[in-house]
Amino acid sequence: MGILDGKTVLVAGVTIDSSIGFAAAKAAQEQGATVLISNFGRALNITRRIAGRLPSPAPVLECDVTDAGQLAGLADAVREHADHLDGLVHAIAFANPETALGGKFLNTGWEDVATAMHVSTYSYQALTMAVRPLLSRGSSVVGLTFDASVAWPGYDWMGVAKAGLESCNRYLARDLGPHGVRVNLVSAGPLNTMAAKAIPGFEKFEQVWADRAPLGWDNTGYDTAGKAVVALLSDLFPATTGEIVHVDGGFHAMGA
Numbered sequence: 286m287g288i289l290d291g292k293t294v295l296v297a298g299v300t301i302d303s304s305i306g307f308a309a310a311k312a313a314q315e316q317g318a319t320v321l322i323s324n325f326g327r328a329l330n331i332t333r334r335i336a337g338r339l340p341s342p343a344p345v346l347e348c349d350v351t352d353a354g355q356l357a358g359l360a361d362a363v364r365e366h367a368d369h370l371d372g373l374v375h376a377i378a379f380a381n382p383e384t385a386l387g388g389k390f391l392n393t394g395w396e397d398v399a400t401a402m403h404v405s406t407y408s409y410q411a412l413t414m415a416v417r418p419l420l421s422r423g424s425s426v427v428g429l430t431f432d433a434s435v436a437w438p439g440y441d442w443m444g445v446a447k448a449g450l451e452s453c454n455r456y457l458a459r460d461l462g463p464h465g466v467r468v469n470l471v472s473a474g475p476l477n478t479m480a481a482k483a484i485p486g487f488e489k490f491e492q493v494w495a496d497r498a499p500l501g502w503d504n505t506g507y508d509t510a511g512k513a514v515v516a517l518l519s520d521l522f523p524a525t526t527g528e529i530v531h532v533d534g535g536f537h538a539m540g541a
């Protein structure tokens with residue numbers, strides 16, 4: 286008996302088995318969900334292979350969140366496998382590491398900022414609305430953030446994009462709440478994923494976390510984030526929306 290028994294969930298943003306999306310998909314299946322996963326472009330073949338490492342087979346859909354045509358076709362692509370969605374997981378982010386990350390904040394041009402915002406912020410609304418016809422009362426949308434309430438070394442425009450994502454989470458919660466759809470974020474501590482490795486200096490966070498997180502921190506603990514996503518997808522948080530749940534070993538609550 287799992288907390289997602291009978292539910293169908295789309296997890297967007299699964300590339301390899303260190304992706305937080307993979308951990309969420311795995312945890313969702315372990316809790317009884319039927320899971321679909323998506324990714325985009327050249328990495329799709331990697332995603333198809335990685336899907337074989339999930340406990341159960343999962344259809345792999347293509348969705349580039351910056352491609353209006355693919356977004357428009359996403360609900361029909363899901364309908365080939367399921368007639369509704371109880372859950373949507375947005376595990377997607379991108380900013381150009383050469384220009385928008387790693388200490389170049391003061392010199393980043395609009396084009397690179399726009400890309401970061403498009404993929405990492407606006408796509409939360411765009412992806413949710415792409416599958417909106419499949420969501421109904423009781424459905425749950427969950428995204429991933431990295432605490433955007435402060436400035437971090439090297440995180441730069443991704444930090445700004447995450448601040449926007451956290452705001453987007455509240456507005457989606459406001460507008461979908463009356464339809465019974467919950468929208469929440471998991472704020473994860475630093476995890477050694479492909480996206481994290483692309484951030485120059487990200488490894489420095491790991492020592493800070495090791496020193497300060499009262500529960501300690503394992504930067505390969507992808508499952509901790511995946512399990513929290515599943516908890517928010519489940520019926521165990523029926524009155525929670527617009528929330529940011531920290532899965533960071535308690536780091537955010539410590540002053541020093």
Ligand code: NAP
Nearest residue numbers: 298300304305328349350376377378429430475476478480
């Ligand atoms: P990841 O494995 O690299 O996942 C990021 C995913 O976004 C990849 O599957 C990537 O696909 C996808 N993506 C990028 N551009 C896209 C586009 N235009 N359309 C569709 N998908 C696109 O890294 P991750 O760390 O698990 O990231 C998942 C989420 O967790 C992100 O929102 C990230 O900011 C957040 N997060 C991460 C950490 C951390 O420390 N790792 C902490 C807190 C929050 P490709 O691989 O094919 O480019």
